[in-house]
Amino acid sequence: MIEIKNLFKQYKEVLALNNFNLTVEYGEIYGLVGPNGSGKTTSINCMLSLLKYDKGEVYLFGKKMSDSRSDLKAKIGYIPQDISVIYDLNVYDNIDFFCGLYISDKATRKKYVEEAIEFAGLNEFRKFLPAKLSGGLRRRLNIACGIAHKPELIIFDEPTVAVDPQSRNKILEGIKELNRNGATIIYTSHYMEEVEYLSTKISIIDKGQILVSGTTKELKNFVGLGNSLEVNNIDLSNGLENSLRAINGVNKLLKTSNNLKIIVDNDMVISNIINHLNQNNIIYDSLNIKTPTLNDVFLDITGRELRDNA
Numbered sequence: 158m159i160e161i162k163n164l165f166k167q168y169k170e171v172l173a174l175n176n177f178n179l180t181v182e183y184g185e186i187y188g189l190v191g192p193n194g195s196g197k198t199t200s201i202n203c204m205l206s207l208l209k210y211d212k213g214e215v216y217l218f219g220k221k222m223s224d225s226r227s228d229l230k231a232k233i234g235y236i237p238q239d240i241s242v243i244y245d246l247n248v249y250d251n252i253d254f255f256c257g258l259y260i261s262d263k264a265t266r267k268k269y270v271e272e273a274i275e276f277a278g279l280n281e282f283r284k285f286l287p288a289k290l291s292g293g294l295r296r297r298l299n300i301a302c303g304i305a306h307k308p309e310l311i312i313f314d315e316p317t318v319a320v321d322p323q324s325r326n327k328i329l330e331g332i333k334e335l336n337r338n339g340a341t342i343i344y345t346s347h348y349m350e351e352v353e354y355l356s357t358k359i360s361i362i363d364k365g366q367i368l369v370s371g372t373t374k375e376l377k378n379f380v381g382l383g384n385s386l387e388v389n390n391i392d393l394s395n396g397l398e399n400s401l402r403a404i405n406g407v408n409k410l411l412k413t414s415n416n417l418k419i420i421v422d423n424d425m426v427i428s429n430i431i432n433h434l435n436q437n438n439i440i441y442d443s444l445n446i447k448t449p450t451l452n453d454v455f456l457d458i459t460g461r462e463l464r465d466n467a
């Protein structure tokens with residue numbers, strides 16, 4: 158559905174895209190994740206021909222994308238990072254306006270607007286002006302405006318920044334629903350947990366370049382981060398540490414006051430550790446298996462926290 162090749166974009170001082178490449182298949186929820194300023198918004202604006210780029214090629218639906226391809230634009234829904242609704246139109250009229258850019262048949266348009274209102278949970282606010290809505294509801298209006306014409310490709314640029322938890326959940330579930338109904342989704346975020354929850358595939362972007370792409374599992378395998386076993390309130394006397402280190406596949410032991418984190422090469426090792434603890438009657442409060450997060454992946458590749466400047 159999307160093929161971006163060797164894209165370069167220079168703002169005055171900043172090289173915002175530095176050989177950016179991206180391939181997205183039909184039907185994915187594709188997460189584009191990276192810290193603030195990494196080039197997520199720029200890549201989307203270039204992809205949609207909203208912004209001129211210096212070099213590179215963009216293909217959408219197998220066709221070369223350009224500013225004049227209104228046929229392609231009609232199949233795309235874009236929900237920009239900065240809310241872009243019309244402030245002197247009420248909720249209904251906003252959605253109707255944006256839907257009307259693509260859907261001319263009156264009856265169809267009315268049906269689509271109603272469906273978007275229902276989808277975004279805006280029914281009781283249909284007469285409200287945007288300024289009267291809470292941040293979360295305004296974000297949902299922004300989404301309703303972007304999806305009302307039933308686009309095949311929907312792009313969300315940081316749709317959950319500064320929204321309340323209730324709207325956030327509604328937005329995340331809504332994205333899943335749109336995908337179930339057939340839309341391909343691109344989703345940018347600097348919230349790893351969200352991307353991990355939603356995405357079928359992920360690219361990590363930093364300094365205008367894609368560092369790695371894959372499923373969450375593939376990315377974690379890529380950097381060789383295994384699971385770890387966290388043991389709470391464990392009695393470490395009697396040389397336990399040494400005997401744990403001696404277990405095949407135990408990679409590292411990290412100690413905090415009463416807790417022990419045992420990083421392992423693969424999940425098989427975890428059951429060996431648990432057996433070892435039980436056979437030696439070791440006392441502890443609880444065991445937790447921790448999977449590495451995407452943040453750990455980013456840290457491993459760049460040496461920086463994703464949240465550094467988030």
Ligand SMILES: Nc1ncnc2c1ncn2[C@@H]1O[C@H](COP(=O)(O)OP(=O)(O)O)[C@@H](O)[C@H]1O
Pocket residue numbers: 168169171172173191192193194195196197198199200
């Ligand atoms: N209009 C602009 N003029 C100059 N620099 C810009 C402009 N827009 C973005 N940038 C810079 O380009 C880089 C990428 O920005 P952006 O694409 O907005 O990142 P992200 O969406 O990942 O936060 C940043 O360094 C940002 O400061």
Ligand SMILES: [Mg+2]
Pocket residue numbers: 197198199238314315
């Ligand atoms: Mg952005």
